[in-house]
Amino acid sequence: MVAHSLAAAKRLRKELQNLQRHKDEDDDICLIPDSDNVLKWAALIRGPKDTPYEGGVFHLSIVCGTEYPLAPPTMTFVTKVFHPNVHFRTGDICLDILKKEWSPAWGLQAACRAILALLSAPDADSPLNCDAGNMIRGGDDIAFQSMARMYTVENANFLRWPTKEDREEALAS
Amino acid sequence: MADNPNSDTSNLEVNHEKFKQTQDQMETIAAEIRQEQALTSDLMPVSQLRVKANYEAGSNFDKGVSILEQDYQGVRTIRGDGNCYYRAFLYSLCEKLFQADKDELTRIQNFAKNSAQKVVKEGGYDETAIEIFHESLVDLITSIVDKSSTQQAIHKELLEENSTSDYCTWYMRVLSGTQLKAEPDRFLPYLEDAYVDVHVYCQKAVEPMGQECTMVTCLALAEAFEVKVAIVYLDGHDIPSNNKLSTHQFGPDNAKTCLTLLYRPGHYDILYPK
Incomplete structure (x- = not known):
């Protein structure tokens, strides 16, 4: 019988192995496991091209419960970001696949990819940041773009994108 | 509305507050259901x-x-948590296996064992993603086939929260999804209007736990297990x-x-x- 209480750790170790095998791919996402706790991770993602987030490096915190992967991981922006679907103060993310459309078919890497897609395609109709949502809904794209750009420059320019060696070291734990 | 941004802002905030309240309420109901209804x-x-x-x-x-x-x-x-068809199917199948003849036992056991390859190849599921769920189903069925579990033991195992019942239930979803993806042209006309693609349907309506099944998925699961x-x-x-x-x-x-x-x-x- 499978010890399901250990399933989360087992699955995350598997995901880690996959990351180690494919560490040269997906250059816009860098997942970093916590060396003491397999349920805790950090991720760095690179702001997508042709968005106000371009050039920024954003830090995400990831916490998996023991019900992972049946239940979604809790993912939040640590780096401040101006985006309709990210809470400006708490960094909470409103994304259906992190809530009721989550399924174990996703994983940490895929969830990060979905967050990148969210940065490229904000959904102004379910805003956590009403100011950002209103700018887009009101058709004032210039205002939204310049605010988002300003916060990217102000907050997301401090982290260096990890080199290949950095990544290898982070995943080696 | 557009020329009065303030009222729009407050509307949005009110909407968001309402949305949160609805969500909280739904979570409360879900917690009550978990409390009051056994999985089976x-x-x-x-x-x-x-x-x-x-x-x-x-x-x-x-x-x-x-x-x-x-x-x-x-x-x-069966607990009314949106997984009832898959869970009922799983539980009932286990019970039937206790009365099944040797050929049928072997057939179902082999199907379960070989299904990992099938869902990866034909369903496009990631091996890492399905592995622990597949193992859970194979272990469950094997324990019935080789008589290492009694019917009572299986009943008890399937009552545990966040355990065999949920793991196998999700794998039932994967098997249904794989069956749908194998014959998209046949199933597409039966999907709700909003869906134009079997893959998207599986991602939104079959794979997430708690999404109720429709006729199409009922059929798909029965056909998958024959x-x-x-x-x-x-x-x-x-x-x-x-x-x-x-x-x-x-x-x-x-x-x-x-x-x-x-x-x-x-x-x-x-x-x-x-």
Whole structure:
């Protein structure tokens, strides 16, 4: 019988192995496991091209419960970001696949990819940041773009994108 | 509205507040259901349906229960958490395996074992993603086939939260999804209007836990296992003159294993024929 209480750790170790095998791919996402706790991770993602987030490096915190992967991981922006679907103060993310459309078919890497897609395609109709949502809904794209750009420059320019060696070291734990 | 941004802002905030309240309320209801309903109940007399649901005397539901009492000796209720069809299928299949002949046991066991390859190849699922779920189903079925578990032990195992029942239930979703993806042209016309693509349908309506199944997914799961599923409808419609509730059957006619489920609007339970 499978010890399901250990399933989360087992699955995350598997995901880690996959990351180690494919560490040269997906250059816009860098997942970093916590060396003491397999349920805790950090991720760095690179702001997508042709968005106000371009050039920024954003830090995400990831916490998996023991019900992972049946239940979604809790993912939040640590780096401040101006985006309709990210809470400006708490960094909470409103994304259906992190809530009721989550399924174990996703994983940490895929969830990060979905967050990148969210940065490229904000959904102004379910805003956590009403100011950002209103700018887009009101058709004032210039205002939204310049605010988002300003916060990217102000907050997301401090982290260096990890080199290949950095990544290898982070995943080696 | 657009020329008064302030009122729009407050509207949005009100909307968001309402949305959050609705969400909180739904979470409370879900927690209550978890508290009050076992994943799979003990076997009960059919008349309990009337008691539990408080059907009004003389209503079509009440009459329907009387008809069920003639043909069925019992019912086992399944938690109403949106996973009931898959969970009912899983539980009922396990029970049937205890009575199955050797050929059927071998067939189902082999299907479960070989299914990992199938869902990766044909369903496009990631091996890492499905692995622990596949193992959970294979372990469960193997413990029945090699008689290392009694029926009572299986019942107990399937009651545990966040364990075998949930793991296997999700794998049932993957098997349904794989079946749908194998014949997209056949199934597409039966999907709800909003869906134009079987893959998107699977991602949004089949793979996430708690998403209720539709006819199409019922059919897909029966066909994946090559077992027959008979669904008896207790849905409040007028009782037909032959005094039988309407029944639909899925899956191959010549299947050795036949599961009987009870449908009530939005929910499935397991029925036990006399």
